[in-house]
Amino acid sequence: MDIVPEVRALERHLDARIDDALVRWLRLCCVSRGHTHRCHRGGRCRHRRQKFTLALRMHFSPHPEPSPVCYCRQVYKGILPLRRANNFTASLSRLCNNSAHCRLRGTPPGAFRHGGRVSDPTQIEGMLNNLVYNLFAQSGQDDRRGAGPKEIGNLVVFDHPESVDKIAKAPALFRKNFSLISALGFSRFNTNDDEWATRRAITQDRYLAAAKPAHNQSVHDIFAACLAGCETSLAGIQQGLFAGAMTIFYRAFGLAAEVRPTAALLDRVRVVLRRLQYYSWVTPTNAERNSAIGDARAVVADFGAQIMADRQAAAEMDRFSEQASEIEGFSPIEEFVMNLFAGIETTVTTVLWVLDRLGANQKVQERIHDEISGDRPQTPFTDCFINETMRYFPPIPFLTREVSTSTDLDGTALRAGQLVMLSVVGVHQHPEFWENPRTFDASRKEFIDNSFDRRAFIPFLTGPRMCGGARLGRLEVEQAVRAVVRQFAFARADDIIRFDYALALRPASGMSVTVSRR
Structure with a gap:
């Protein structure tokens, strides 16, 4: 493909x-x-x-x-x-x-x-x-x-693994700037320096504790239960995956998820994020800008009303506020909502791409099913396939950073205040680091042999600002794939790839994937 x-x-x-x-x-x-x-x-x-x-x-x-x-x-x-x-x-x-x-x-x-x-x-x-x-x-x-240098719009695009690695590991020089997307609020994902460190400390221990190997079976059981009662369709499986990922996220904070209303709110968050990201590229009118910001504040307010109605959740928000007492204007709801969306969206997106690729190759699908059904302690082919999926379809295809001080990077002069783009797609398909990089290879040699350069494979990014929930995210993807493959089989009528991008890169709805129960 x-x-x-x-x-x-x-x-x-x-x-x-x-x-x-x-x-x-x-x-x-x-x-x-x-x-x-x-x-x-x-x-x-x-x-x-x-x-x-x-x-x-x-x-x-x-x-x-x-x-x-x-x-x-x-x-x-x-x-x-x-x-x-x-x-x-x-x-x-x-x-x-x-x-x-x-x-x-x-x-x-x-x-x-x-x-x-x-x-x-x-x-x-x-x-x-x-x-x-x-x-x-x-x-x-x-x-x-x-x-x-490559360019998209007015942004210089960096896609060489060495250059991107330098940028990612210099957060003081290349700072996060989410432009209008910050209308949804501030969190560990769009702040810098000491404020970022404070926000990170609020959630990081919870992510690490939830990602311990002792939780492998319970994570698998959650996904298996959510998928057992779902509709036998790609849309039904997607709903089951969201329910499972949501349950696991809430449990990491000692909370119980209200799946249906929370899923509806997350759908609204995605729609708002898409508009805000669009207006970060395309200059909006004042009315359009105000409308988008108003919608963003409304969905955060509705999330807050739902969370604060639960006594345990309200107590957890108090803990957030206590740990962030030094941050002026801190909103625990904004922090929680952005962590929730980022963690769930990227996990489900990755699993959906795995299922899409399984449908395109029946032999690979059956080999993975046999490997998983055998209850073997090691599943090297399945792990390779998941890695190749994340290489070819990174959940976050690109990032932007703002240059804080004029500098020169690999021969490209950058001025203070300039925005640059880091292409994760380009890093994952760079010909100096991958053989036949533009081909999806289910048994890619670099992954089977564990010989790939770590700078050229960054689905969870790299450096101090890499995904804080990377371990938990990887655990969820692995166990969700196992739960899905045990219950369902997939087939594709064609192999035309289409995207649905809104911060995370999903397969487009309406893809020609048919589903049957095993």
Whole structure:
């Protein structure tokens, strides 16, 4: 299975939305189609990336000029000096973000603009999914040819494992900045320095205690019980997985989960997060911004009402507040909600991708079923398959960081206040560290032999700010997969991969996976 055909299909879809006049004037990054196919592979890939970035921008940008042709001429004038200098590989995204071009389009530098109402869920979903497709389009390529840094929008993209490792292990220099997403509140996930350390201490001991090997069987039993009564469908299994993960999370804090109302609130959180993330990329109107922030505060308030109605939960929130007494304006509800969403969403997302890949390969599915059903103490093939799933479909496909002090990283100059993107997709598919990185390999040699470079496999990230619940998350994924495979079998009618991205990368709903009970 290779995702490249799906990316190319998306490129063709976006190409259809670019005016023919624009294509004629730009000549696909100032070169003809013939030249694009004649140049070496690296150049061809760069041209594709430039065309893709341009298509993404044009899809969400109205023409400020009276006619598309006038607009195309203005863009062409900006590119003409690059063409005369034979600098065919200069990034179009730089042109789209420079101040002159932004004045032409009436757009703040670095921001996407859109046509029509951005509150349309389909448009929001499409734009965010396209960002992830773009990461896949850029990944798996040897970037040692000196083509310069990769870019998406106005963000420099780092996807070399060594560079990403340096960034992740320097949290004082590369700080977390979640922009509008912080409208849902502040937590250990979007704060820095001493405040982050204080917030981390509130929950970290609970995660470590819940992840002890002694809990393996109880975690498996929780998932097995939640799945036993669920509907025999992918949607039913998803609900069972959420119920199991939610139960385990609440138990880690000594609480009992109200599954149905909490699941409904988590669905609202995901919808709000998608809008807030979209508005972090696309400049909203004041009304849109206020509406999104209002929805975020409303869902947090509803969560708070539910939690505080339970005496034990209210006491746990008091413990949160006591440990964070030095943090001004601390909200235990915000801390709890963001921990809950992050922990449950990434766990269920990973298991859903495992099931999707099992449906695509019946022989692999039966081999894993036999290995799990044998109750063996070690399940190396199953473990390899889970690792390969997290490598190919990382639950968090990318991160952003803000540079606190001007610096130089691997030849790229970075200024204070600049945002950079860390592509986990790119790290997991870097050709210097993986053999055939763009192919999903159920028995990948690097995992079977345990020979992979730890810097090139970071599903739970790395460094001081790596996922605090990584051990518990890994335990849940392993036991959930065992519980599901024992009860269900899966089949796919095709192998077309589609995403549903909202901070975490889920398989899109409506995938052609059929389910039957064993």
